[in-house]
Amino acid sequence: VMNMRKARDYASPEGEVHVFEMGEGGPAAELHVLVQPGLAPARQGAGAVHHVAFRAPDQETLHQWTARLAEFRLPSSGEVERYYFRSLYFREPNGILFEIATDGPGFTADEPLETL
Numbered sequence: 777v778m779n780m781r782k783a784r785d786y787a788s789p790e791g792e793v794h795v796f797e798m799g800e801g802g803p804a805a806e807l808h809v810l811v812q813p814g815l816a817p818a819r820q821g822a823g824a825v826h827h828v829a830f831r832a833p834d835q836e837t838l839h840q841w842t843a844r845l846a847e848f849r850l851p852s853s854g855e856v857e858r859y860y861f862r863s864l865y866f867r868e869p870n871g872i873l874f875e876i877a878t879d880g881p882g883f884t885a886d887e888p889l890e891t892l
Contacts (some may be wrong), residue, residue, distance in 0.1 A: 777848050778874075780828070798830075800844065817871065827873035836862070838862055841876050860885055869888060 778804045784805065787793070791812045807828075818824045832838040838855060841864055845852045852866035853865035864875045883892055 777844065777850065825872060827875050829875040829877055832864075832876050832878050833881070835862060838864055838876060840877050 780798055781801075783795045783797045783801065785792060785794050791810055792842055794811065796807045796809065798807065805843070807824065820826065824841045833839060842852070842855055845864070845866055850866050852864075856863045856865065858877070860883055861878045861880065863875050865873055865875050
């Protein structure tokens, strides 16, 4: 669904790690997933992952993600107006919340850059 490419695997003291690339790849476009099959499901609170956010450069790209989730019949929040940006939320199979958020309009929507 997320169009990630598996780049490599490596061992860590905690377990095997799978590395996936997004977009053009590189360190800023990688997702490292530590495999620990014996863990209990996470509980919300201190030390837990609330959500993982991904970038959509503009609203058109966000619309494309909305259509893609519908194509795969994945439940989602639909596009949510957050004033400074728009978001789309859905859960991956293990229950982690994924967010896809636009860059704009940004924090300058209500305040000049000089005073931020």
